[in-house]
Amino acid sequence: MDRRKFLKGVGVAGVVSLAGCTGGPDESTETDGENQSDQQQGGTGTDTTSGNESESTGTDSTDGGSGDGSDVNVGMVYATGGLGDGSFNDQAQTGLNRAAQDLGVSFNESEPSQVSEFARFQQSFAQSQDPDYDLVSCIGFLQAEALTETAGQYPDQDFMIVDATVDADNVANYLFAEHQGSYLVGQMAGLLTTQEFAAGAGETNPEETTVGFVGGAEGSLIGKFEAGFTAGVKAVDSNIQVLSNYVGGSSPFNDPTAGKAAANSMYNNGADIVYHAAGNTGTGVFNAAKEQGRFAIGVDRDQSVTKPNSADVILASMVKRVDTAVYNSIEAVVNGNFEGGANTTLGLEQEGVKVVYGDQIGGDIPEEVKTQVSDARQQIIDGGIEVPTDPSNV
Known part of the structure; x- marks a missing residue:
């Protein structure tokens, strides 16, 4: 019997009864940046029931259905952007829902509203005896500090974390080469800003040859997105200007208003295309692109699908398979x-x-642009192109 069975007088605040798969945000979830519900903002700081999302972007690295998980319980602690972001958290939920469908596991989800709540939710799942959680999933690098402490306090509890490395024997760490994928969308943006191109509700001004990047919180992780994107742009033409802005603040990944302001500044300064790595803050980038008649690039999921109201300005998305992890x-x-x-x-x-x-508009991108992006992808895999991870090295 796991030692957690013997814990006495331990509260499990914030952990609701087993959820199963009973509704929630789906692929059509759209947030406008100014009028979102508390759940989409992640503002409740409470657990929510699980969603039932079937679409999974890209190619799976697992066959699925290889085990019987009917007696396995999973606790999920999302990043502060909350569900309904059409990006990072929703991509994580896709993997959770697929595991429930393929493997038969049960799960509960929690949506902290701020970084200070991570430890409480992690510990609530680790302490729980009914149900007894076999795995606690922690989404986002901002959870690393709290998890370092929690993992040490509960050495018999298994954890996983996305986008960070926690040095503990009971934590599995999943990292991504975001700079590689960002290089490719940067190359696409560089090629398009140097030519006259129109599709959907957007168009370029080839005389400007300027693009932009909007990040959430400044640091080594989001810096990889910026570094790869800038390197891809500069590989086309070193004279192309790349504008960069990190929104920061108390909710860097859940502030569409700030994202819109940052993108508007870039479009007003000649940017044709803006790439974001900012979670739900990126919704504001899309809103700005529509108002300005320019283009944007999504992140983590195919955001032309998860943000259908902006599909006429989203050229592409740099998909990150958090669901696979x-x-x-x-x-x-x-x-x-x-x-x-x-x-x-x-x-x-x-x-x-x-x-x-x-x-909606990806089919309008010239084939020669797509061919160059495809060739660069293979060169990166083969080692012919080494993509930087630090913006200061570009």
Whole structure:
């Protein structure tokens, strides 16, 4: 019997009864940046029931259905952007829902509203006896500090974390080569800003040859997105200007108003295309692109699908397979081969990151542009192109 069965007088605040798969945000979830519900803002700081999202972007690295997880319980702690972001958290939820469908696991989800709440939710799942959670999934690098402490307090509890490395024997770490995928959308943006191009509700001004990047919180992780994007742009023409802005603040990944202001500044200064790596803050980038008649690039999921109202300005998305990391970690628990202390990196070669062209206007992108992007992808995999991870090195 797990030692957690003997814990006495331990509260499980914030952990609701087992949810199963009973509704929630789906692929059509759209947030306008100014009028969102508390759940979409992640503002309740409480658990929510699970969604039932069937679409999974890209190629799966697992076959699925390889084990019986009917007696496995998973606790999910999302990033502060909350569900309904059409991006990072929703991609994680896709992997969770697929594990429930394929493997039969049960799960509960929590949506912290701020970084200070991560430890409480992590510990609530670890302390719980009814149900007893076999795995606690922690989404986002901002959870690393809290998880370092929590993992040490509960050495018999298995955890996984996305986008960070926690040095503990009971934590599986999943990382991504975001810079590689960002290089490809940067190259696409560089090629398009140097030519006259119109599609959907947007068009370029080839005389400006300027693009932009909007990040959430400044740091090494989001810096990889910026570094790769800038390197891809500069590979086309070193004279192309790349504008960059990090929104920061108390909710860097859940502030569409700030995202819109940052993007508007870039469009007003000649940017044809703006790429964001800012979670739900990116909704504001899309809103700005529509108002300005320019283009944007999504992140984490195919945002031309998850943000359909902006599909006429989203050229492509740099998809990051957070769902694969979540699914694989759960499958490992089901199959009894979970590896705490292991680091797994998913890049272009593993299809952990990839470019997905926009559902509505991606077909209008010239084939010669797509061919050059495809060729660069293979060169990165073969080692012919080394993509920087630090913006200061571009």
